[in-house]
Amino acid sequence: MDEFLLRAVAAGWALAVVAGPLGCFVVWRRMAYFGDALAHSSLLGIVLGLLLGVAPLVGVVGLCAVAALILAWAESDRHTSGDSLLGILAHGALALGLVLLSLMDKMRLDLMGWLFGDILAVSWSDAAWLWAGAVVLLLLLATHWRTLVAVAVDEDLARVEGHPVGRARVVLMLLIAMGVAASMKIVGMMLVTAMLIIPAAAARRLARTPEQMAIAASVAGGLAVVLGLAGSWTLDTPSGPSIVTVAAFLFLLSRCIPAR
Amino acid sequence: MTDTPLVELSKIGLTRGGHRILDGVDLAVYPGRILTVVGPNGAGKSTLLKVALGLVGASEGEVRRSAKVVGYVPQRLEIGSLLPLSVRRFLAMAVPERMERDRLEAILDAVGAGHVLGRQVANLSGGELQRVLLARALLRRPQLLVLDEPVGGVDVAGQAELYDLISRQARAERVGVLMVSHDLHVVMAATDHVVCLNRHVCCAGHPEAVSIHPEYLALFGPSVAASLAIYTHAHDHGHCADGRIQPLDHVHGPECRHG
Known part of the structure; x- marks a missing residue:
């Protein structure tokens, strides 16, 4: 096996490990559209990163964090409709990103790579960064776990029971933003949310507790990475979409397990 | 009543999206006492409970909550x-x-x-x-129980049992109960203080006093009120106008199921 495949698996597993628990919160709290919005607006982050002369990924992380904070603030203000605001933010930023991109004609940007990911192009240092990020994310999740699960059950109950709901909500949004930014390189902005939602949904029937579901989602994601890369290698198909296709197939398979 | 209230709302007003939801609402929940809020749909009952819990901020007025441990049953949990x-x-x-x-x-x-x-x-x-x-x-x-239609969806036999359990908890553990209920029959039987709410407090007081109050009758209609009369329970005490307990000339008979 070639070394670039090993690098791809290492990077893909780092993503799968964090996407498992994060994805569970996305499906529990019905935040799928939130992940999509962040992914769409991240194109603006890439372009801004290029314009400012920093790494595109830094731009993505920065923009996702800012967008997450805006949305967290908007969600706490119950007068605005969160749904429309998400759409405005996501597509406004996406359009602005495309406009800015067309203006900088000298800039070479592998748009397809960002749209659909290029996991085969990751370096060992990319993989190391992804794992470092994954560890930080998992630690943050673990320290807020009790509150995050309580909020997933019911926000009002969690508040009455003295959980720091506001802080946990901001932490979760920032973590999802980081997860989205990290998956850009692996599966691309079009399929980022897929890596969050599909393994989590596939894990549902295997689990009887929130923790079991989070772990099963990570395992399902890791399996999708390996099988997807193997398929991509043998059939010469694009790697990101292959991984997501396998994940979707795992989800269908999980539906054959009787509900518990 | 010399106890300090577990939660006390004074002059609570709430306006949302140009709509007046609550207007000048006062209430206080004391240890070991059950306060029930009744009122038609859209009267602001659930919102009032959320204000008392600190889940919703009031536009005007003051909420003082001394209860440290609160138990909450929301109207619906999905x-x-x-x-x-x-x-x-x-x-x-x-x-x-x-x-x-x-x-x-x-x-x-x-x-x-x-x-x-x-x-x-x-x-x-x-x-x-x-x-x-x-x-x-x-x-x-909990020191304070806040219950938003706690028996919604429960079968009729179960409803009476649950209300009985709630009132036993209130008496035995000196838990203060703030409750919204539609089951007027039970409310009248197992409550110390009724607040009839329709954005503002229409009337408030002892259940038997409230049930003949003209504003209450206007809200629920005389036929509902009349059907309640059969269910009113005998009390071993009455209340003066200011709410103080006043002994009644009552001799316990074999049918008495109270105190």
């Missing part, structure tokens, strides 16, 4: 089927410390839901979930 959560875990989440197994089972039995301990919360029926929610609120050993 747990999506994508969240795997057993009833046992759901109950254990209510308190930070580890829960003794016996206590958990005893409380679930008390609300008549002992058989659902191992089930998933998402698979419970409406009535079962309501019972589990009440058990969860009681597990916290």
Whole structure:
């Protein structure tokens, strides 16, 4: 096996490990559209990163964090409709990103790579960064776990029971933003949310507790990475979409397990 | 009443989106006493409870809450089927410390839901979930119970049992209860103080006094009010105009089911 495949698996597993628990919160709290919005607006982050002369990924992380904070603030203000605001933010930023991109004609940007990911192009240092990020994310999740699960059950109950709901909500949004930014390189902005939602949904029937579901989602994601890369290698198909296709197939398979 | 109130609302007003939802509402919940809020749909009952809990900020007025441990039963709780959560875990989440197994089972039995301990919360029926929610609120050993239609979806026999359990808790553990209810019959029987709400407080006081109040009659109609008369229970005390307890000339007979 070639070394670039090993690098791809290492990077893909780092993503799968964090996407498992994060994805569970996305499906529990019905935040799928939130992940999509962040992914769409991240194109603006890439372009801004290029314009400012920093790494595109830094731009993505920065923009996702800012967008997450805006949305967290908007969600706490119950007068605005969160749904429309998400759409405005996501597509406004996406359009602005495309406009800015067309203006900088000298800039070479592998748009397809960002749209659909290029996991085969990751370096060992990319993989190391992804794992470092994954560890930080998992630690943050673990320290807020009790509150995050309580909020997933019911926000009002969690508040009455003295959980720091506001802080946990901001932490979760920032973590999802980081997860989205990290998956850009692996599966691309079009399929980022897929890596969050599909393994989590596939894990549902295997689990009887929130923790079991989070772990099963990570395992399902890791399996999708390996099988997807193997398929991509043998059939010469694009790697990101292959991984997501396998994940979707795992989800269908999980539906054959009787509900518990 | 010399106790300090567990929660006291004064002159609460709330305007949302140009609509006046609450207007100049005063109420206070004391230890060991049950206060029930009645009123038509859209009267602001649930919102009032949320203001009392600090979940919703009031536009005007003041909320003073001295109760440290509060048990809350929301009107509805929707747990999506994508969240795997057993009833046992759901109950254990209510308190930070580890829960003794016996206590958990005893409380679930008390609300008549002992058989659902191992089930998933998402698979419970409406009535079962309501019972589990009440058990969860009681597990916290609250000083104040805030119940938003706590028996919604529960069968008729169960409703009386649950109200009985709530009032026993209030008396025995000196828990203050703030409750919204539509079951006017039960309200009148098991409540110390009724607040009839329709954005503002229409009338408030002892159940029997409220049930003949003209504003109450206007809100619920005389036929409802009349049907309640049969259900009013005998009391071993009455109240003066200021709410002080006043002994009644009453001799307990064999049919008396009170004190």
